[in-house]
Amino acid sequence: MASAENLDVVIVGAGISGMYMLYRMRKLGLSTRVIEMGADLGGTWYWNRYPGARCDTDTIEYSYSFDEDLQQEWEWPERYPTQPEILTYLNHVADRHDLRPDIMFSTRVEAAVFDEASNRWRVTTAGGAAFSARFLIMATGCISEPNIPEIAGMETFEGPIHHTARFPHEGVDFSGLRAGVIGTGSSGVQAIPVIAEQATHLTVFQRSPQWSVPAHNRPTDPDLVAEIKADYAGFRARNRLESGAQLSHIPANDVSALEVGEAERQRILEERWQLGGFPFFGAFNDIVINPESNKATADFVRAKIRAIVKDPAVAEMLTPDYTIHCKRPVLDSGYFETYNRSNVRLVDINAAPIQAITPRGIRTAENEYALDIIVLATGFDAMTGALLKIDIRGRDGLKLRDKWADGPVNYLGLQVTGFPNLFTITGPGSPSVLTNMMVAIEQHVEWVTDCISYMVEREHACIEASAEAQAAWVAHVNEVASGTLWVSCHNWYQGYNIPGKPRVFMPLPNFPPYVEKCEAVVANGYEGFVLS
Ligand code: NA7
Numbered sequence: 001m002a003s004a005e006n007l008d009v010v011i012v013g014a015g016i017s018g019m020y021m022l023y024r025m026r027k028l029g030l031s032t033r034v035i036e037m038g039a040d041l042g043g044t045w046y047w048n049r050y051p052g053a054r055c056d057t058d059t060i061e062y063s064y065s066f067d068e069d070l071q072q073e074w075e076w077p078e079r080y081p082t083q084p085e086i087l088t089y090l091n092h093v094a095d096r097h098d099l100r101p102d103i104m105f106s107t108r109v110e111a112a113v114f115d116e117a118s119n120r121w122r123v124t125t126a127g128g129a130a131f132s133a134r135f136l137i138m139a140t141g142c143i144s145e146p147n148i149p150e151i152a153g154m155e156t157f158e159g160p161i162h163h164t165a166r167f168p169h170e171g172v173d174f175s176g177l178r179a180g181v182i183g184t185g186s187s188g189v190q191a192i193p194v195i196a197e198q199a200t201h202l203t204v205f206q207r208s209p210q211w212s213v214p215a216h217n218r219p220t221d222p223d224l225v226a227e228i229k230a231d232y233a234g235f236r237a238r239n240r241l242e243s244g245a246q247l248s249h250i251p252a253n254d255v256s257a258l259e260v261g262e263a264e265r266q267r268i269l270e271e272r273w274q275l276g277g278f279p280f281f282g283a284f285n286d287i288v289i290n291p292e293s294n295k296a297t298a299d300f301v302r303a304k305i306r307a308i309v310k311d312p313a314v315a316e317m318l319t320p321d322y323t324i325h326c327k328r329p330v331l332d333s334g335y336f337e338t339y340n341r342s343n344v345r346l347v348d349i350n351a352a353p354i355q356a357i358t359p360r361g362i363r364t365a366e367n368e369y370a371l372d373i374i375v376l377a378t379g380f381d382a383m384t385g386a387l388l389k390i391d392i393r394g395r396d397g398l399k400l401r402d403k404w405a406d407g408p409v410n411y412l413g414l415q416v417t418g419f420p421n422l423f424t425i426t427g428p429g430s431p432s433v434l435t436n437m438m439v440a441i442e443q444h445v446e447w448v449t450d451c452i453s454y455m456v457e458r459e460h461a462c463i464e465a466s467a468e469a470q471a472a473w474v475a476h477v478n479e480v481a482s483g484t485l486w487v488s489c490h491n492w493y494q495g496y497n498i499p500g501k502p503r504v505f506m507p508l509p510n511f512p513p514y515v516e517k518c519e520a521v522v523a524n525g526y527e528g529f530v531l532s
Contacts, residue, residue, distance in 0.1 A: 004130035007031045010123045011137045014103045015043015017425040017441040018139035023097050024449040034103040043141050045086040050164040051194035053083035056331045057436050060228055065236040080217050111391040119461045139425045142433050145385030147378050153356040163376040174198035180362055180371040184210050188377030189330045193338045203369050205349045209320040215331035216276025240439055241512045252282030257293035269300040281325050288325050288484050298324040308336040317348050326489035382492045383428045383506040384408050394419035407504030411465035411473045420462040423448045428506035429477050435511045447518050460531045469528030481505035
């Protein structure tokens with residue numbers, strides 16, 4: 001067995017959460033190492049380099065809040081940041097705080113085993129390195145493990161096949177090529193208009209149509225930025241709790257779609273449509289809980305799709321029949337308009353499924369499509385995929401894979417019973433993907449920092465979620481989720497995109513009460529945790 005380097009803390013992943021976690025652990029004076037699979041930092045923003053990749057949260061909110069000088073100094077050129085801009089920003093943060101020396105790149109964690117005799121985690125990597133740490137923090141991301149569908153004949157294709165989350169760093173020139181894109185989630189919807197402009201021909205293979213709304217990207221408004229920077233801390237605080245860490249600082253209208261007449265309803269929806277982005281889904285306060293309000297909103301978007309897409313048959317194929325906002329909302333820049341181009345064809349693979357990838361293209365139940373290049377925009381094994389890829393074993397050799405065989409269970413989305421001193425940043429059971437990830441990440445990193453600091457000060461060896469607290473938390477998450485329309489369709493929040501994955505609602509709706517709960521737990525001496 002390789003001898004292990006002794007550390008206080010091992011953090012897995014050098015994305016937004018791993019970087020901030022390292023910064024915080026260093027401030028506590030703890031010896032810390034971040035282990036990162038990629039050749040460089042950035043996590044999501046390191047890997048997702050497909051054409052058109054861009055964050056769908058406004059730049060003024062999608063940035064760290066912990067460094068006042070940084071947030072005052074940094075300038076974003078547009079409303080939404082592009083993938084390269086975010087990567088530049090994260091590299092700047094790493095340089096500014098000298099984070100790199102404690103990050104091991106190109107190193108994949110293979111296993112993490114808890115040793116009960118020493119109360120330490122032994123972390124081993126694919127390259128044979130070993131670390132022994134008191135605390136193990138999984139900063140592996142919610143949407144980081146790509147979903148590569150098993151399609152017969154994939155290996156026979158004569159051209160390249162790229163997943164959006166594993167796109168070549170040097171980029172891909174689609175000029176002169178017949179391209180095929182499988183998948184129409186956020187990644188597909190962002191990539192499709194850009195690829196359509198370059199490629200000779202583009203075929204989009206759609207399993208589910210999307211309720212996409214216009215992003216309305218535009219240059220940064222200097223007046224708005226000046227106003228925010230005059231009191232950035234206040235803006236962050238309002239964002240965090242008053243607007244519920246939603247995906248936009250523009251709050252939802254506090255009115256039901258059913259409380260207003262038809263003309264007023266249309267006026268509000270049109271106003272929100274023109275605002276663009278996530279504020280659209282805040283047109284009314286009950287879109288995700290009231291089926292009738294949801295239908296009114298969906299009907300509005302349905303009419304928009306019909307108005308944009310010239311061919312009625314194509315418009316029909318592009319119009320979803322499920323609850324709007326049930327799958328994670330998608331923002332676009334000219335997505336529906338792309339289907340008016342003569343070089344773009346839409347194929348409904350729900351009606352005629354893909355049977356095989358052949359050497360020259362894709363064969364469905366109805367047709368064979370000749371292609372030179374295929375893009376898999378097929379998403380991720382979200383929330384649990386990256387965690388379960390690692391062989392994590394807690395007390396008595398208990399495997400996390402077994403513990404979560406019927407779906408993830410934990411307390412506060414932070415800790416799993418039987419896995420002492422192991423923390424998951426934005427784990428399932430926490431608001432995570434239903435919020436602005438930046439806000440959720442900072443809240444978790446700060447909670448974990450305070451917890452570790454408390455333990456170090458009081459010389460506690462272990463913290464572990466009690467079985468009772470965990471059971472109550474799992475029941476709570478299910479109860480909250482079941483009161484929403486997020487359980488009414490086949491979304492990845494419930495694992496529907498991965499064959500065989502347990503159908504469990506994974507994120508926790510509603511950020512402010514969650515933060516209150518986390519704070520109350522601390523105020524009550526880490527209620528629900530066993531400290532030893
Ligand atoms: P998503 O949102 O999971 O979208 C993946 C798309 O790929 C979606 O349209 C899926 O259809 C489709 N898909 C998945 N598996 C298959 C197979 N096997 N065959 C055909 N089509 C398939 O991932 P994205 O990368 O677009 O976005 C992920 C997140 O990144 C997003 O939510 C934002 O947070 C940013 P389905 O809808 O499952 O029928």
